[in-house]
Amino acid sequence: MARLGHRHFLDAEIGFGGLAGWATHEDDAAVRFGDGHERLPPICFGAHHSAGFAGAAMPTIRRLSFIGLEYAFAPEKAYGMSRGGGFRRQGGLVEVETDQGVTGIGEAFGNPHVTREYFRMLEPMFLGRSIFDFDHVEARVRNAIYHLGVGNQLTSCLAGINVALWDAMARGFGVRICDLIGGCGTTRFPAYASTGFFSDDPDRQLEHMMAEAASHPYAGAKIKIGRGIRNDVERVKLAREALGPDKLLLVDINGAYTVDVALECARAIEPFNIHWIEEPLPPGDFRGYAELRARSPIALAAGEAHHTVRDFRALIDGRCIDIVQPSIPGVGGITEAKRIVALAHAQNLRVAPHVWGGAVGLATACHFLAALPATPHTEHPPHPSMLEYDMSDNELRTKLLETPLKLEAGHILLPEGPGLGIELDRDAVERYRIC
16 A cells, blocks of 8 residues: 555545644654644555555455454462452454455454354344444444343444454554544553452462562552452552552452442542542442542542443443543444543543453554543643553463563553554464354
């Protein structure tokens, strides 16, 4: 694919025009806009990275496939949260191929056997359609199951398809996904360690996990609590001592408490300088969230167990939380996540994508965060957006790619290359495949 200036690319391929202050460019130097600011340009990688879109024909979906994955480990190594533990990690991958040979991949969250059944229902609705038609097909899906609603594994399946289509679009144009969905604001993301799980493994207790997290230059760490106030305080105290006074400490209750207990917990752990409490209440208790937020001395975060923009509208419009956490493989993909972010920013709320799954989902979150504008503090935000980095035993995150995602000085680096910028290790995919 020939290199195109960004305005020409947008005008020709997407139909956007009249962008005030836009300067075209043919090299990788920073572009000066009409407002006087310089910004990173999109990167066009050239046809050698992808089959590319040829001619003026609209690329259509020739093939869709689903791969169910599982990484299982010994039951005695199980780890978990307030609601219980487990000894396997599961997920799915959706692959799309266009009639011009361009491919894309996306991750679906959750039990792959369930997701596969939804995929079989959705596949014929997408085959033969333009790769740009996701919104229209999604509307047909919602209409077809009107009386059942959209959520959980169906939404997860839609997410896998949606991200795969974005990956194919970006690969076809020879640019990164972040360039298509808002522009690349940064290529480095401060990470916080997602760790501190409940575990019966004597070699994997909280003190071991916190020592590991503290040995890396992460912005902070998130631990699991939610099994009683006394236990919460003990765990938070140990974690704060391990991290020291300067790193952020976040806690995750996974929806295990009622309003009164969550408020008691917040007051008990406040002295340990907690950055946020994640999911203190079950996801459907919107009234409880609003009441708790009005009284809690600690900021509240949620979104992992909310699956549609309508769920998030209730959280956001109800002023239920301070930090909005869409999980891209769980909310229906990049398209729905962008709708959620628009709602959050309109209400002046922070956004911190939830990341829990495999390597493809983590790469997707990198591109999403790269395109996320800093708001309302555009130059020196007091709390820069962080990326969750799962430190659990999960080979679907560490072994699935030809080139693993890079960590550098406590930051996750944006993958290089068109689309998601990643390639699957096909031998590894087959090793973990279960359906």
